[in-house]
Amino acid sequence: MADSTELSIAIIGAGIAGLTAAIGLKRNPSINVQIYERATELREIGATIALGPNGLKTLDKLGIANALEDSVAFRNKSGYPMIYKHYQTNETVSVDRHSDAVLERYHTARFHRPHLQRALLQHVEPSIINLNKSFASVKQDDITGKLLVTFTDESTTLVDLVLGADGINSAVRKYFVPTSQASWTGWVAFRSVFPSSHLSHIADLPDEAVHIWGPDRTLFLSPLAQGLFTVVGSHQSDPKSPNAAFNDSLWSSDGDVSTLREFYKDWSPVVKAIIDATPYTKVYPNTAADTLSTWIFGDGRVTLAGDAAHAHGGAFAAGGSEAIDDAWAFSQAVLHFFSESAYPNDSRASKVARALQLYAATRQSHTKRVQTTVQARNARVVKRLGEQETDGSLRKRMTQREDLKWIHEHDVEAAFKEAKRQFLKL
Ligand SMILES: Cc1cc2nc3c(=O)[nH]c(=O)nc-3n(C[C@H](O)[C@H](O)[C@H](O)COP(=O)(O)OP(=O)(O)OC[C@H]3O[C@@H](n4cnc5c(N)ncnc54)[C@H](O)[C@@H]3O)c2cc1C
Numbered sequence: 412m413a414d415s416t417e418l419s420i421a422i423i424g425a426g427i428a429g430l431t432a433a434i435g436l437k438r439n440p441s442i443n444v445q446i447y448e449r450a451t452e453l454r455e456i457g458a459t460i461a462l463g464p465n466g467l468k469t470l471d472k473l474g475i476a477n478a479l480e481d482s483v484a485f486r487n488k489s490g491y492p493m494i495y496k497h498y499q500t501n502e503t504v505s506v507d508r509h510s511d512a513v514l515e516r517y518h519t520a521r522f523h524r525p526h527l528q529r530a531l532l533q534h535v536e537p538s539i540i541n542l543n544k545s546f547a548s549v550k551q552d553d554i555t556g557k558l559l560v561t562f563t564d565e566s567t568t569l570v571d572l573v574l575g576a577d578g579i580n581s582a583v584r585k586y587f588v589p590t591s592q593a594s595w596t597g598w599v600a601f602r603s604v605f606p607s608s609h610l611s612h613i614a615d616l617p618d619e620a621v622h623i624w625g626p627d628r629t630l631f632l633s634p635l636a637q638g639l640f641t642v643v644g645s646h647q648s649d650p651k652s653p654n655a656a657f658n659d660s661l662w663s664s665d666g667d668v669s670t671l672r673e674f675y676k677d678w679s680p681v682v683k684a685i686i687d688a689t690p691y692t693k694v695y696p697n698t699a700a701d702t703l704s705t706w707i708f709g710d711g712r713v714t715l716a717g718d719a720a721h722a723h724g725g726a727f728a729a730g731g732s733e734a735i736d737d738a739w740a741f742s743q744a745v746l747h748f749f750s751e752s753a754y755p756n757d758s759r760a761s762k763v764a765r766a767l768q769l770y771a772a773t774r775q776s777h778t779k780r781v782q783t784t785v786q787a788r789n790a791r792v793v794k795r796l797g798e799q800e801t802d803g804s805l806r807k808r809m810t811q812r813e814d815l816k817w818i819h820e821h822d823v824e825a826a827f828k829e830a831k832r833q834f835l836k837l
């Protein structure tokens with residue numbers, strides 16, 4: 412008989428990926444899950460985050476329906492995931508559309524990040540979240556054969572499996588792939604979230620999520636739930652240029668609203684009025700890492716999810732949903748091998764290894780395609796820097812956008828079934 416005792420899992424990072432993975436694993440109460448988070452409190456920081464149909468559907472599958480409610484998720488009745496407007500005329504030049512099959516419930520939604528985090532935390536037993544625990548290393552323990560995880564405060568834990576869900580600068584990823592440093596893409600977002608009441612004097616306020624495009628930058632505007640509004644300005648530099656603007660900015664540091672006012676001074680009156688009324692801004696430099704050749708480390712017992720596995724920065728607003736889909740696929744793969752009746756004669760280590768292979772087979776090629784698409788797009792954007800753009804070519808760029816349904820409507824459940832069929836011959 413194989414050992415029938417519980418499986419123990421350490422999830423590193425209590426972000427979207429880590430929390431969602433823990434929720435997915437709750438279906439088997441004999442699996443012991445602990446989350447280790449570097450932060451000393453689950454502070455509600457960050458600005459706006461979008462989830463597409465893929466992530467919303469996956470949350471629903473996991474029973475996290477509270478995250479889809481209008482009290483936290485903002486989506487518009489027009490049903491367009493995004494509306495593209497001209498920076499001076501305010502015309503709608505182009506729109507994104509959902510496929511007809513996408514239920515309204517899964518239409519792209521925008522969140523104030525703390526609202527989404529709180530919706531996830533409602534499903535996580537607080538006692539499994541260990542704060543002030545920063546991952547340092549993991550190796551095989553000589554006596555038990557288990558994984559010995561060590562934190563920077565020198566405390567340790569013994570587990571059967573480690574999930575590195577520790578974000579874009581993942582310490583777990585760097586531990587196994589020291590060269591995998593995320594680097595700046597040259598893009599900097601200026602984000603703010605504030606009560607819509609700051610804008611009540613503006614008559615033509617957008618009541619939808621709009622992406623306004625100008626020749627050298629864009630502006631994202633959207634109402635959010637609970638009477639909030641978000642403004643996301645942007646600046647693109649060549650990251651390789653030695654004196655690139657904002658090259659030394661720090662994630663979530665204070666920005667200067669007068670920079671925003673300068674950026675948008677030639678834009679439409681409604682944009683200028685909104686920017687004038689924006690009370691503050693924070694700066695978020697966008698970073699991305701190269702694709703990894705493998706997602707499985709530590710003798711088949713360590714893997715990654717979310718930004719840790721495939722950091723491509725904020726591009727296409729896909730990171731949140733991908734983290735959720737990773738977490739779902741990870742938990743399903745583990746549950747497949749660790750359910751009461753499955754594989755009674757296999758060792759725990761062999762089941763863990765196969766679960767991680769099934770997970771990687773479900774997710775790695777899809778997220779690699781997302782990353783390489785983002786890299787190609789970033790290269791095009793940097794190449795265009797400094798070019799004078801005619802109004803005609805701006806409009807052409809706006810209407811000839813790539814169709815990204817394959818990202819936002821990706822069906823992770825179908826991918827999981829296909830991976831099972833190919834990998835397990837089921
Ligand atoms: C504070 C914050 C604000 C953000 N705001 C936005 C936003 O406004 N808009 C947007 O589009 N995206 C934002 N993101 C990014 C977005 O959340 C991610 O792209 C996406 O959700 C992927 O989530 P993740 O769980 O993989 O990573 P993250 O959400 O980054 O979570 C990683 C978690 O791991 C923890 N961690 C890091 N290192 C260690 C370590 N060594 N040991 C233990 N724990 C560790 C971090 O503290 C964090 O809680 C933000 C991320 C963070 C951390």
Ligand SMILES: *[C@@H]1O[C@H](CO)[C@@H](O)[C@H](O)[C@H]1NC(C)=O
Pocket residue numbers: 451543564
């Ligand atoms: C976090 O852990 C360190 C090291 O153990 C400790 O010195 C510090 O006081 C802790 N911080 C909080 C807020 O608990």
Ligand SMILES: *[C@@H]1O[C@H](CO)[C@@H](O)[C@H](O)[C@H]1NC(C)=O
Pocket residue numbers: 500501502503615679680681
């Ligand atoms: C901008 O466009 C929206 C809808 O497309 C419209 O409601 C609004 O009146 C316009 N505002 C201005 C200033 O033209």
Ligand SMILES: *[C@@H]1O[C@H](CO)[C@@H](O)[C@H](O)[C@H]1NC(C)=O
Pocket residue numbers: 653654655656658659
């Ligand atoms: C950033 O650019 C400034 C000049 O604007 C330069 O002095 C500095 O060395 C650059 N820093 C980095 C990290 O490249």
Ligand SMILES: *[C@@H]1O[C@H](CO)[C@@H](O)[C@H](O)[C@H]1NC(C)=O
Pocket residue numbers: 754755756
């Ligand atoms: C497990 O092993 C037992 C004894 O060797 C055997 O009878 C049984 O068929 C095996 N079960 C599976 C699912 O392989």
Ligand SMILES: CC(=O)N[C@H]1CO[C@H](CO)[C@@H](O)[C@@H]1O
Pocket residue numbers: 487488489490618619
């Ligand atoms: C263009 C459009 O359909 N806008 C709608 C967005 O949703 C609000 C209500 O949620 C409607 O009032 C707008 O007409």
